[in-house]
Amino acid sequence: MKLTVALLGNPNTGKSTLFSAIAGIPTRIGNYPGVTVEEKVGQFHHHGKTIELIDLPGTYSLNAKSPDEQVAVDVLHGNMAAVEQPDCIVVVTDATNLSRNLYLVSQALDVGRPVLVALTLCDVAESKGIHIDQEKLSEFLGCPVIRLVAPRREGITQLADALVESSDWSEQTIPESLTSRLATCSDSDRPIASAEAIARYGWIDEITKDVLSYSVKQTRSLGDRIDSVLTHRVFGTAVFALTMLSIFSSIFWLASPLMDLVSGGVEFSAGLAESVMPAGILQSLVVDGIIAGVGGVIIFLPQIAILFLFVAVLEGCGYLARAAFLMDRLLVGVGLSGKSFIPLLSSFACAIPGIMAARTIENRRDRLLTILVAPLMSCSARLPVYLLLCSAFVPNTAVGNSWIRLPAVVLASMYLIGILVAAIVSFILSRTIFRGPPQPFVLELPSWRWPQFAVVAERVREAAVSFLKNAGTLILAVSIVVWALGSFPRPVLEAGVNTESAEQQGEALRQSFLGQAGHLIEPVVKPLGWDWRIGCAAVASFPAREVVLGVLGVIYNLGDVDPGEEDGAGMLIRQLRAATWDGTDRKVFTLPVALSIMVFFALCAQCASTLVIIGKETASWFWPLVSFTYMTALAWIGAFIVFQVGTALGW
Amino acid sequence: MRSLATVNIGSTIQVLDISGEDNTSVRLLEMGLTPGVEVTVVGTAPLGDPVELELRGYRLSIRRNEAARVVVAT
Numbered sequence: 001m002k003l004t005v006a007l008l009g010n011p012n013t014g015k016s017t018l019f020s021a022i023a024g025i026p027t028r029i030g031n032y033p034g035v036t037v038e039e040k041v042g043q044f045h046h047h048g049k050t051i052e053l054i055d056l057p058g059t060y061s062l063n064a065k066s067p068d069e070q071v072a073v074d075v076l077h078g079n080m081a082a083v084e085q086p087d088c089i090v091v092v093t094d095a096t097n098l099s100r101n102l103y104l105v106s107q108a109l110d111v112g113r114p115v116l117v118a119l120t121l122c123d124v125a126e127s128k129g130i131h132i133d134q135e136k137l138s139e140f141l142g143c144p145v146i147r148l149v150a151p152r153r154e155g156i157t158q159l160a161d162a163l164v165e166s167s168d169w170s171e172q173t174i175p176e177s178l179t180s181r182l183a184t185c186s187d188s189d190r191p192i193a194s195a196e197a198i199a200r201y202g203w204i205d206e207i208t209k210d211v212l213s214y215s216v217k218q219t220r221s222l223g224d225r226i227d228s229v230l231t232h233r234v235f236g237t238a239v240f241a242l243t244m245l246s247i248f249s250s251i252f253w254l255a256s257p258l259m260d261l262v263s264g265g266v267e268f269s270a271g272l273a274e275s276v277m278p279a280g281i282l283q284s285l286v287v288d289g290i291i292a293g294v295g296g297v298i299i300f301l302p303q304i305a306i307l308f309l310f311v312a313v314l315e316g317c318g319y320l321a322r323a324a325f326l327m328d329r330l331l332v333g334v335g336l337s338g339k340s341f342i343p344l345l346s347s348f349a350c351a352i353p354g355i356m357a358a359r360t361i362e363n364r365r366d367r368l369l370t371i372l373v374a375p376l377m378s379c380s381a382r383l384p385v386y387l388l389l390c391s392a393f394v395p396n397t398a399v400g401n402s403w404i405r406l407p408a409v410v411l412a413s414m415y416l417i418g419i420l421v422a423a424i425v426s427f428i429l430s431r432t433i434f435r436g437p438p439q440p441f442v443l444e445l446p447s448w449r450w451p452q453f454a455v456v457a458e459r460v461r462e463a464a465v466s467f468l469k470n471a472g473t474l475i476l477a478v479s480i481v482v483w484a485l486g487s488f489p490r491p492v493l494e495a496g497v498n499t500e501s502a503e504q505q506g507e508a509l510r511q512s513f514l515g516q517a518g519h520l521i522e523p524v525v526k527p528l529g530w531d532w533r534i535g536c537a538a539v540a541s542f543p544a545r546e547v548v549l550g551v552l553g554v555i556y557n558l559g560d561v562d563p564g565e566e567d568g569a570g571m572l573i574r575q576l577r578a579a580t581w582d583g584t585d586r587k588v589f590t591l592p593v594a595l596s597i598m599v600f601f602a603l604c605a606q607c608a609s610t611l612v613i614i615g616k617e618t619a620s621w622f623w624p625l626v627s628f629t630y631m632t633a634l635a636w637i638g639a640f641i642v643f644q645v646g647t648a649l650g651w
Numbered sequence: 652m653r654s655l656a657t658v659n660i661g662s663t664i665q666v667l668d669i670s671g672e673d674n675t676s677v678r679l680l681e682m683g684l685t686p687g688v689e690v691t692v693v694g695t696a697p698l699g700d701p702v703e704l705e706l707r708g709y710r711l712s713i714r715r716n717e718a719a720r721v722v723v724a725t
Contacts, residue, residue, distance in 0.1 A: 061681045065674050099707040100683045130708070191672045197680035201688075227710070233697045325712045329698035332714070338701075440675040440717065442682050445703060445710035 002050045003167055004084050006076060008108055009092030010101055011058030011362075012318070012446035014120040018092055018148065020454040021156055023053045029462060031619055033081055037071040038359075046160040049167075054086060060100075062107040063193055065440070067364050076111050088114045088166040090159070095125035095132055095147075096447060098212060102204045103197075105141065109174050114166040115143045118159055123149045124449065129215030140207045142175045151452055178203050223448040230322055240326050243319070244345055247310045251303050251349040252380065258302035266295030284487060285480075293479035296544060297472040300352050300609065304467055305460050307346050307353040311360060312459035314342075316451025320360065321443055328441070334423045335430020337363065337441060340370040344422075347377035348415075351610045352471075355617055356463060365434050369426055371617060372627055375610050376422040378415045378602055381545045385601050386414050388549060392573040393594035410595070414602045421603060421634060470616045471609070478608040479543045485513040486540060509554050514540050528600065528636065529593040529643040531581055538600065543608045545601055552576065592646030596639040604635035655690065655721035656702070663691040668722040675717060683707045684721055 009015040019026075023042025032039045040055040056075060057068040064070040071080065078085025091108045093101040108115050119132065138145040144162050148155035181199040188195035230236050270287045277283040314320040320342070328338030336344075339361040347354030354374045361367040378386075390407040397406050486509060509515050518536020525535040533555045541548035549572065556575040579588040605611060611624040618624075658664050666688050669676045683706055684690065693703040693710065701714045 061678075063677065063681070065678060097707070097709040100709060103681060103683070191677075193677045194669070194672065194680055197677060198685050201680075201683065201685040228694075231694055231696070231703060237697050321712075325701060325703065326696050328712075328714070329696055329700045332700075440678040441701065441712075441714045442678055442717070443701070443712040444682075445712055447710070 001167075002052060003088065003163065004052045004054065004086045005088050005090055005163055006054045006056055006086035007090050007092060008056050008072060008076070008104065009058060010060055010094065010097075010104055010444075012321075012444060013058070013092045013094040013097075013101065014452075015055065015058060015092045016455045016458070017151060017452045018118060018120060019053065019055050020452075020458055021151070021153055022159065025458070025461075026055070029466065032071050032083075037068050039083075044160075047164050049164050051160070051163055054083070059104070060442075061104065062110075063196075066362065068362060076108075076113070086113060088116060088163060090116045090118050090163070092118050092120055095119045095122045096128060096130060098130075098132060099201075099204055099208050102207065103200055106178060106200045106203060109141070109143070109172055109178065112171050114169045115141075115172050116159070116162055116166060117141060117143060117145045118148050118155075119145055120148050121449075122147050123152075124447070131213045131215070133211045133213070137207065137211045140175065140177070140211065142173055177206065226448050227322075227445075230319070231325065236322075236326060240323060243314075243323070244342075247307070247342075248345055248349065250306055250310065251346060251353070255302040255306050255349075259299055262295060262299045262302070265298075266291055269295075281487065281490070285483065288487075289480045289483035290476075293476040293483070296479055296609070297468070297475050300350065300467065301464055303350050304353045304356060304463055307349075307357055308460045308463040309456065311342065311357055312456040313451045315360065315459075316449070316456060318446040318448050321445050324443060325445060328443075332441075334427045335434070336369055336373075336426055337361070337366045338443070339363075340366060343370050344374055344377055347374040347379060350379050350381070351375040351377065351607065352467075352613050355610070355613050356467065358617065363439055365430075365436065365439060368618065368623070369429060369434060371614055372429065372623070372630075373422040373426045375605055375607065375614075375627065375631065376418045376425070376603065378418045379545075379607075381607070382414070382601050385545065385548055386411055386598055388569060388572065389594040389598050391569075392576060393589060393591050395591075410598070414598055417599060417602050417638070421638075425630070425634075467613075471612050474612045474616075475609045478612065482514075482540070482543045482608075485517075486515075488512060505554050506556065509536075509540075509551070524636075527643070528596045528639040529590070529647070530596070531579075531588045533579070534588070534593075534597065538597075538604075538606065541606045545604075545606050548601070548606075591651045592643045595646055595651075596643035599642045600635045600639035602635075603631060603638050605631035652722050653725045654719045655692070655704075655723050656715050656718040658692045658723060660692050660694055663689055665689055665724040666721055667724055670720045670722060676720060679713070679717065679720065682711055684711075690721075690723070 007015060007019060019040070019042060023044045026040045026042045028039070028041040030039050031037065037057055042053045042055070044051055044053070054075060056072040059069045059072045061069065062073050062076070064073045074080040075083050076086065076089065089108050089111060091105045093105060105115070105117055117137070119134070125132065134145050134147055146155050146159045146162055148159065181203050182196065185192060185195040185199050190198070230239055269291050273286045273291060274283060277286060311320065314323065323341060324338030326338065327341040331337055331340050340358070342360070343354045343357040346357055351374050354377070355371050358367050358370045358374070361370060390410055394407040394410050398404065399406055399409055489511065490508065515536055517539050518532045521535045521539065522532040525538070533552070537548050537551040537555060540551040553572050556572070556579065576589045580586055581588055605628045611628055614624040614627055615621050655664070666684055666686055668686055669679050669684060688706055691705040693705050695702045701712045702718055704711045704713065
């Protein structure tokens, strides 16, 4: 016989630690139908019973104010499609913070299903001099109270025993002391929800008066001292900057050897495939379509894993909330919140892990806004484009009389443009489409504790698996489609022509659907100062922005140059400098054109993987469509302004 | 009526009421800011907002415009 148990609790109560300790790795992770709230289910066996554990989203109240809380309420009452009503509710209750945690317990008692109170962090509470009379508490609540130290597995067996026994109860009786207080709510002149909250806390205060006792010590705890440094105006900001800097540089530098390993693996497999397969369209599909596509998916894994490792550690020790606290004022002005900071910062390395890290933002509106503006942060894939164009077309002169060089100013401006546009977009969206009743910003600053290894590992694993499973296949599919568009229709070849030659590769691309698309959109890109070849390269870079340089190489008959290598870059720069408009000797690439390309790439959404991940994280194809449309429009407008102004000024 | 937003850092003060009847008011009550409870203003973020509070043995951060709804004893 199967027993369904819901795990309910405030955020930061050690709920995930308990879940890992009791059920191990979740058997199912997904989204609840129609909402982007994560569904996590685990299973274990005890005394011949199969127990299914549903991990509900962390919530402070069952008076739902957010989609997360609504999911918890719906599951508990059996109103969630395809989810059975739980037979029993385990309320994970933080012993160091009993008073506020009992609020949720009091609401769980109302549901009518058997309730079990799992008292977590008991060891921490005792070290703080907080004593809880477990028996008295159980008497007051009218339900079993089990003491747990989850990392040491203390109390896990007792909890499992109690769960099995709970199937004998028919329903939960609500304590008389609580019902009598709630009965007075209707007489209050306050709104019913407020009156109820006050009544419940009145009941809680009555309990804690008898159940809680404190040792005399109550000196300033270590946590308080850490806190006063970390939220200090000067030291706190310094520690924060240092932490963020190390996260940011880790995503860049720690990930790069791993990413090189992935690229090496891709090159090796491609070489292997080329040696065993005859040259032709099938080989091209395997090498340029499938292997390159799979590599293009795996390449994101190191950054995702490293970012989630940091996020999980920061979350586990309580710093994530403090980071949000420190940065809130800066972001609230543009309609975001402090919690948007880490996702946005990570997006400078890559928008994919950044958008995934937005999962830590509970507020749905803030999360969506963050996801929508995150791709505007200049990611590492745009850097080679900026660098190449800067070094080729921006005169290396000093700015005024200073030591600052012009290319450096242009490069920095590209990053600033992204930040500025993101701020404006977010400001406007938060006051128009996303305008709504003010969302309460109540952020608990959890007490300091050591992160749990099992929880951190699970978070990283989950992020990696969900990326591969949900987004990986789609990203692969997109890269194969783009490969096909760039390879068909194939040019008619005269006998004896070497298909491998750079000229032939260029010809093949120019004749393909992609090349034709480049010609087709020439009227659209002409106001940006682009010829059809640049348009074609921009379209072809849809799978990933960095591809644009490679595509330009192929279009200019250089074959597969590697712009990352000095020779490749040098050749490409020479070709670009020499390029002229078809049928004239007017140069294509001038400073305004180079700037217009850079601005376009700073603002455009030419990254299929980002759009796929937006679709997956918002559980809707509407938002990637919105992202693509608004970013492409902004990119075009930005490039247009830069080119026209630059030309008018005679740059 | 004095609001929590005007209380100096380091002072401990008693909550009298929460003004307003919307979700924000209910959420503040649900977080334990109920009439009669003692609150300490621990500090503010470097840019002056939000504020950090201690109540019922835990730390809570709320924005200044929310703190302005918390009516405290004079």
